[in-house]
Amino acid sequence: MSHSNAILAPAGRLKLARCVVNDHWPLRRAAERFNVSVPTAARWAKRYVEFGEAGMQDRPCRPLSCPHRSAMRTERRVVGLRTSKRWGPARIAYHLHLNISTVHRILRRYHCPPLRFTDRSTGIRIRREHAHRYEYTQPGEMIHVDVKKLGRIPDGGGHRSLGRVAGEANARARNLSEGARKNRGLLRGFTFIHHAVDDHSRYVYSEICPDETKETAAAFMRNAIAAFAAHGVKIQRVLTDNGSCYRSRLFAQTLTEAGIRHKRTRPYRPQTNGKVERFNRILLEEWAYARHYTSETERQACYLDFIEHYNRSRPHTALKGASPASRVNNLPG
Structure with missing residues (x-):
């Protein structure tokens, strides 16, 4: 479709055709006046004679016939x-x-x-191709909980900022200095970030923890319950994966004492917990690997600012550009 102010827009074509047909301009003069070729001027003049003003509109590009189309x-x-x-x-x-x-x-x-x-027995459509995502209607109806495991950045920088050789040398030096022994079945070279994301508002409560044991997961859950309660949000359900810390009796007891129903995803289906998985991706893109850090301490020092920005200022596409804080009540400030 041509621009409305273009020379050969429908209005410009009409002027050209009227100059040729009504005012009897020579085709060459009209073509020079409207900066087009002579055959183009002749074409629009012919269409004006045959169809009038309606002939000045764009025609569809679809061919009148398609010899190669199936019968x-x-x-x-x-x-x-x-x-x-x-x-x-x-x-x-x-x-x-x-x-x-x-x-x-x-x-x-x-x-x-x-x-x-479609339904295989009846053929009736049961799902739309662009179905809307599900969403609970009130904050606290469903909280998505997960753990993100990140490798710690050695002092001096890791391989992302210094390259593979220098980064691995710094990592080896750190391991030698710390004695890199297994602690509770996990290496000290990792940081475990626990998240609790509200399904309705996408508001997140997060903590950086040293491990993902059942004691740590239970303590984090108690802190998350208190943090949401401070904003007037009563947690009703919690959705987790099938990690060992979430299958423990201690974690179940923590939820039971708070009157919270525990739901777990189907094995090997992380899509069910997709809202917290999407937050993990945002975490990597906008904080963990957003710039080059020279140490793990430097990176963790920026974490609270990132969470504050995510909850209060960052526009969320699922919320039509609003921030998660806009859907949570009783937030200070």
């Missing part, structure tokens, strides 16, 4: 097999001796939904 009988057989048998493009193609891509284009042309969006 209507073939298209009907493809759609018929999809409707009656609920077959996929490959099976229909094998049955009708067609290319799979041809069958796929026919199904798309007739707006046939993917089989995974």
